[in-house]
Amino acid sequence: MKKFSQNLISAAVLTCLANAAAADDELVLHVFRDGALATDLAISLDGGAPQPVSAGGSFVFDLGAGPHSVQVLASGQPVHVFRFDAADGQNVDITVTLAANSEPAVAIDSYAKNQVAAERSGAAAGSLSGVVTLNGTPLDHATVAVRNARALATTDANGRYTLELPRGSYEIVVSHPMITGGPLRQNVRVVSGINGQQNLAFAGEGAAAVNVVPADVEQVVVVSQRERGETEQAAANIVDIIDAEALARAGGSDVAASVVRVPSITIQEDRYVFIRGLGDRYVSTTLNGATMPSTDPSKRTVPLDLFPTNMVSQLDVRKTFTANMPGESTGGNLVINTRTFPNQPGGSVSASIGYNSDLTGDKVNSDPISGDFDFLGIDDGSRQEDGLLPLISDAMNRTDLSANTIRKLQQAGGLLIKDNLDPTTTTAGPKGTLNLNYGDTMGIGDSELGYFAAANFTNGWSQRTDGISRTYGSGGDLLDDFKFEEHSNNADMSGLLSLGLSIGDHSFASNSLLSRSTESSVRVSDGFDGDELVPSYRYSMEWVERMFIAQQFSGQHSLGNLLAKWQVTASRAERESPDRREVRYDLRTGDDVDPVTGQITDGAGSGTGIYNLKTPDLLRRYDDLTDDNLDVSTDWSYEFDNSTLSAGLQGITRERESESRSYGFRGAESNAPNLSVGDVINIDTITGNPSTGYAFEDKTLASDSYEAELDLYAGYVSYDYKFSNFQIVGGGRYEQFKQTTDTFSLSGAEEAVRSEIDEGNFLPSLSFNWFVSDKSQLRATAARTVARPDFKETSNATFYDNEFDFRVRGNPLLKISEVDNYDLRFEQYWNDADNASIALFYKDLKDPIERVAVSASGTAGNTRTFQNSDAATIYGVEVDGRKEFGLNAAYTHTLFVAVNASYIESDVDLANGQSRKLQGQPDYTANLILGYDNIGTRQQYTLLLNQNGESIQDVGIQGNPDIIEEPRLSLNFNYRYEVFDDFVLKFKAINLLDSDVEFTQGGKIFQSYRRGAEFEAGFDWKF
Secondary structure: OOOOHHHHOOOOOOOOHHHHHOOOOOEEEEEEEOOEEOOOOEEEEOOOOOEEOOOOOEEEOOOOOEEEEEEEEEOOEEEEEEEEEEOOOEEEEEEEEEEOOEEEEEEEEEEEOOOOHHHHOOOOEEEEEEEEEEOOEEOOOOEEEEOOOOOEEEOOOOOEEEEEEEOEEEEEEEEOOOOEOOOEEEEEEEOOOOEEEOOEEEOOOEHHHOOOOOOOOOOOOOOOOOOHHHHHHHOOOOEEEEEHHHHHHHOOOEHHHHHOOOOOEEEEOOOEEEEOOEOHHHEEEEEOOEEOOOOOOOOOOOOHHHOEHHHEEEEEEEOOOOOOOOOOOOOEEEEEEEOOOOOOOEEEEEEEEEEEOOOOOOEEEEOOOOOOOHHHOOOOOOOOOOOHHHHHHHHHOOOOOOHHHHHHHHHHHHHHOOOOOOOEEEEOOOEEEEEEEEEEEEEEOOEEEEEEEEEEEEEEEEEEEEEEEEEEOOOOOEEEEEEEEEEEEEEEEEEEEEEEEEEOOEEEEEEEEEEEEEEEEEEEEEEEEOOOOEEEEEEEEEEEEEEEEEEEEEEEEEEOOEEEEEEEEEEEEEEEEEEEEEEEEEEOOOOOEOOOOOOEOOOOOOOOOOEEEOHHHOEEEEEEEEEEEEEEEEEEEEEOOOEEEEEEEEEEEEEEEEEEEEEEEEOOOEEOOOOOHHHHOOOOOEOOOOOOOEEEEEOOOHHHOEEEEEEEEEEEEEEEEEEOOEEEEEEEEEEEEEEEEEEEOOOOOOOEEEEEEEEEEEEEEEEEEEEEEOOEEEEEEEEEEEEOOOHHHHOOOEEEEOOOOEEEEOOOOOOOEEEEEEEEEEEEEOOOOOEEEEEEEEEEEEOOEEEEEOOOOHHHHHOEEEEEOOEEEEEEEEEEEEEEEEOOOOOOEEEEEEEEEEEEEEEEEOOOOOEEOOEOOOOEEEEEEEEEEEOOOOEEEEEEEEEEOOEEEEEEOOOOOOEEEOOEEEEEEEEEEEEEOOEEEEEEEEOOOOOOEEEEEOOEEEEEEEOOOEEEEEEEEEO
């Protein structure tokens, strides 16, 4: 069968095609049989009454978003049945090809109505022809132009014109001296592979009196964006796509919750993405083509919970490196594309309320500081460092002040930090979410201006309950043994404003993005301290604000066969943690404690069980981190007949300032029978003299603050060549990287400790694609990438890891890792719903960077740092498949099963000749998705299961066992009910199994906790 045999058909397909194009959105379906348009068939949509084919062999239907089924009928009997999912705001062309000796074929092409010229440039072409008449007489030498396109035609002596254009929606402009009052403008639709007939009949003398002969065609509504499988199949490298419909179905509120359904993807701490077990420095993230700095100093990668799904048009997970990607894409490149031009005026409102089975409505520990805007996640200054504290601290270091003056300064400083050191309680309320967005596109002369705005707000509580935290000595003996509870109030806000201007072959866009995420947490621990060998009660209170703000300007220019793109993005990432408070109480000396059980005994001690406030451990810390980032890039591609030559340049500069100050008290330990700091340290006991009471102390270390700079300049060339059933893509990227980090010695030396990395890397890539058939292909790739340490990892500073509540210190001696990557993948696409793939991958890492546990006893053993191992390898296999089952003849009841999984082996070479797994690399990842659609009642049910194999969280050194994150099965359920065309009720259940999050060391529990099951109900309303 010839794929484009329908191109040979010159008969009129739809005289009314242009009028249908004037509708808000469109679905046009053509059926071909044995190379000709079929005119004796009928179509049943969603089990409805069969509709006969039009004279031109086409069908037009009104459709809403969601799943749909199509039956092709001959003499009332089904010839072919298929199903597709719908999304709002795009045109869809569906072509069904029937042949006597082969299986029916369905081609679905979906796209935005208002695509700019650069986006249409690579699309399949169609043609449009017809006759222009005035009062029934053919109009010769009329100019038929296409707005925002380079196409132009002039009618011949018979009034006939012909235009060849990429598929899409256009506006035709007809001009002629006999048409007065201005040119005629008419919306038209070009369908790929179809010769559409559009006759333009004019009546009257002027444009005001001109009428287009109407046609009897009902309005159409778009059903879907471009099919995910089709995009993946057309990609030059290995890529997995999550489109807007898949995001909605998965039920994730943000990118992190949604991307976990991609094969070999794992998410740590609900926000950090790992691809094939590689994360942090091994995964790059781009937002509309620009790199992003992280808002979390403890991580190299971008926290994805900053991006709500209603701001995202599509996520691409690119697992193999090509020259146009960042060089740090060893694990892959996560591409976040935000929404821009809407396809029609309108917006939506979404709201939901959530409940946690073990938390909502309960009394929980909370921060005693309460600002006016805490519910928004914005501190009103209540937690900010008092401006007098640095002045007092500096004055205390002067040598010309008297002892009495120093005492008064120490008293004044103590009075400034004495309050709000005891946690209070509050009631954990339900989770509330509100999302708003609106957009429109308008014509301005021959140009189009569009905008899209979105705002999101969420406030809710989370927890870590039934927590256990332990540490072990080198011999495996138990040291620290604590139970803990942690409760957090989380407030997230975000906003997006996108503006777009399309002028012919040129388009320009502005994207303004603000995202904030705030967490106010209290962690209370009670247990046995392995250093002091006494029972201990301790807590910490912390307020953390993370913010990302970006302004991007970009452009695309279609210049014949040359496509040029550019972008300039200025962004800032901030992390502010004002007033972290740490308090510790130990059982007072004199009470006898069994060193094994930690229980108070009836020995010589008083046995009263009264605790002392550990004054040296009381701490108030103020952290402020700011990253300023400028990213400028340009990409050029030139299309030849069977090949494309691409090149690009990129420059990135980044500056970081990280400041931290810590304060506390000096003085003797005192009884605290009520476990209240206020009973011990107060206005009466703060004397400024540690011998008679308590005195202010600046506990800031010289290494707590640092500055850093990064400059990266890159250029690439890539050549994509297609011949016969093969495709070869080869390229090279060169990156010149310089990073400096200035910190100060822990010993307090005046000279800065500088870490400097200045290195250039050439990164070649080669991929080979064999299109075995139009439904299967084999891909092979080889590439070199790099993995670089972050600012924090090369600084001499210390920061907090909130997952384990311990400190992490950088290593100024870290080196860049080089990685050689090899991939082989076979893909089979039976149709748009059913597909499968299997992939093999291998990675060879030189000097891999790993986080390791510092060898020490007790709480000192909770410190972490980084080191380069000698070498490592990663290899494995991943499988992905989706199968859909029709449960009735009309395909209005369907069940689908989607499975993706990977098995991964990793080996790190050790100095003693032995090996172990690579830190952070799980043994396997597995996802199972079950979905049921009832198209008749417009309901969707989706069950999602996920589990990852064990992985090393931190490497144990000097004979200590590794800390292992144990496998955990996660089960989520989503339900959607489309009550009306524009109103959807939704429900989701998260973490239904509520399995323990567990980490072990040497087979023993290191840390574990539960989060509780969550339930959310809400609605989506589109207007």
